[in-house]
Amino acid sequence: MKVAKFGGSSVANAAQFKKVKQIITSDSSRKAIVVSAAGKSADQPVKVTDLLIRINRLRRAGENYLATFDQLKKRILSIRDGLKLNLDIESDLMAIFNRIDSCSYDYLVSRGEFLSGKLMAAYLGFQFIDPAQFLLFENGRVDLEKSREQLMPLLKANQGIVVPGFYGADEFGMIHLMPRGGSDISGALLANILDANLYENWTDVSGIKMADPNIVNHSKKIDRISYDELHELSLMGAKVFQEDAILPVKQKGIPVAVLNTNRPQEGGTLVVNSSSTEKHEVVGIAGKRDFVVISVKKPGLNQHQDSVAKISAILRKFDLNVDFAPFGPDVIDLLVSEKDKHCDLKKLVKVLKEQLSFQEVNVQDNIALVAAVSSHLRMQPALACRLAAALDSKDIPVHLVIQKDQDIKVLFGVSNSEYAETIKNIYSNILSLMPSKRALA
Numbered sequence: 001m002k003v004a005k006f007g008g009s010s011v012a013n014a015a016q017f018k019k020v021k022q023i024i025t026s027d028s029s030r031k032a033i034v035v036s037a038a039g040k041s042a043d044q045p046v047k048v049t050d051l052l053i054r055i056n057r058l059r060r061a062g063e064n065y066l067a068t069f070d071q072l073k074k075r076i077l078s079i080r081d082g083l084k085l086n087l088d089i090e091s092d093l094m095a096i097f098n099r100i101d102s103c104s105y106d107y108l109v110s111r112g113e114f115l116s117g118k119l120m121a122a123y124l125g126f127q128f129i130d131p132a133q134f135l136l137f138e139n140g141r142v143d144l145e146k147s148r149e150q151l152m153p154l155l156k157a158n159q160g161i162v163v164p165g166f167y168g169a170d171e172f173g174m175i176h177l178m179p180r181g182g183s184d185i186s187g188a189l190l191a192n193i194l195d196a197n198l199y200e201n202w203t204d205v206s207g208i209k210m211a212d213p214n215i216v217n218h219s220k221k222i223d224r225i226s227y228d229e230l231h232e233l234s235l236m237g238a239k240v241f242q243e244d245a246i247l248p249v250k251q252k253g254i255p256v257a258v259l260n261t262n263r264p265q266e267g268g269t270l271v272v273n274s275s276s277t278e279k280h281e282v283v284g285i286a287g288k289r290d291f292v293v294i295s296v297k298k299p300g301l302n303q304h305q306d307s308v309a310k311i312s313a314i315l316r317k318f319d320l321n322v323d324f325a326p327f328g329p330d331v332i333d334l335l336v337s338e339k340d341k342h343c344d345l346k347k348l349v350k351v352l353k354e355q356l357s358f359q360e361v362n363v364q365d366n367i368a369l370v371a372a373v374s375s376h377l378r379m380q381p382a383l384a385c386r387l388a389a390a391l392d393s394k395d396i397p398v399h400l401v402i403q404k405d406q407d408i409k410v411l412f413g414v415s416n417s418e419y420a421e422t423i424k425n426i427y428s429n430i431l432s433l434m435p436s437k438r439a440l441a
């Protein structure tokens, strides 16, 4: 049995719903369908989820949200009518409208998925199952066993199901919302609960590209990638698959196929336990801009556990989230994302210098991190040197290189302004060493 999740662009309008139906009916093992809220399309510049978030902002500010609700209603009705569905979705819309002033944020913002689910279930003739009835979270973590126990009695024999993504219920029976892009997680959880043999993630791209296609023109598609490699790429900013969606499928070794609703025939990327890349090959590149690097230096710093503990305590006081903290014998580099940096850096530097009598505390901002990911990196530490040398030869100054023992990624810190060039350069360097390229050379 396959679980198939359709993202926002796949359910953006009636025409997209029709494509989804074709995909579902072409394979009878696609039995469990997860849907996002209607997303953007050529004629719809705003995602339904963002309309709901706007309604929340307006209600909080005591402003009028009628026009925004009307926009939402029109979108939902146009899908229903475009599909010629005989479905009383007006009563669901009315029930939502009546609760706007009193409901929780999670309830309100999850309604896009709820409405997509209702429409899709009616359109496919599948059973609608509200995840609030079975997908149980406790302290923010899903309880898979309890969720399975709740779901099984709801299933009818020989009937496909449609489950809205992005939410479940908490221990008090209230709606629990997942992070943005959370329908990927819902699909992965459902695949785990139902012991699916494949989790299909249908999007608007034919698989995952080796590098951001907005930066690298015609970036090659990744045919096969391991769960761990994809996790690293997602954590480093690759946007195709929500990072928290990997664990539930990895746990059961359920393969994931990332596919394109608009071009199903093109195939996509398969995510499994091991990648098929050859030795030396990097499977993908991803990165993030806007980091600050705080370097603290003192001879023998890492011998002094008390200094390291004191640094952590000071950072906690400044409410700083450190993303990476690579260190050498005399230096620790603290990498902080600009958006997590709510504190006064000058003050932090002063406190670090005063309280720890550090020889040097330097701050560098506008740093971008670019990661090259490969399971083979553990065995190929020289790869990092080769890529750094290639950047150097193009006059791209590398401020730092991070690669720990068991890492399957190497991180390069460069200036924000060199971000795109760094990705292009690493990409072309990797490509020049790929076996197919070598054969052509």
Ligand code: ASP
Residues within 6 Å of the ligand: 007, 008, 036, 037, 047, 049, 112, 165, 166, 179, 180, 181, 182, 183, 184
């Ligand atoms: N609709 C939600 C979002 O826009 C969740 C999802 O699409 O997965 O983030």
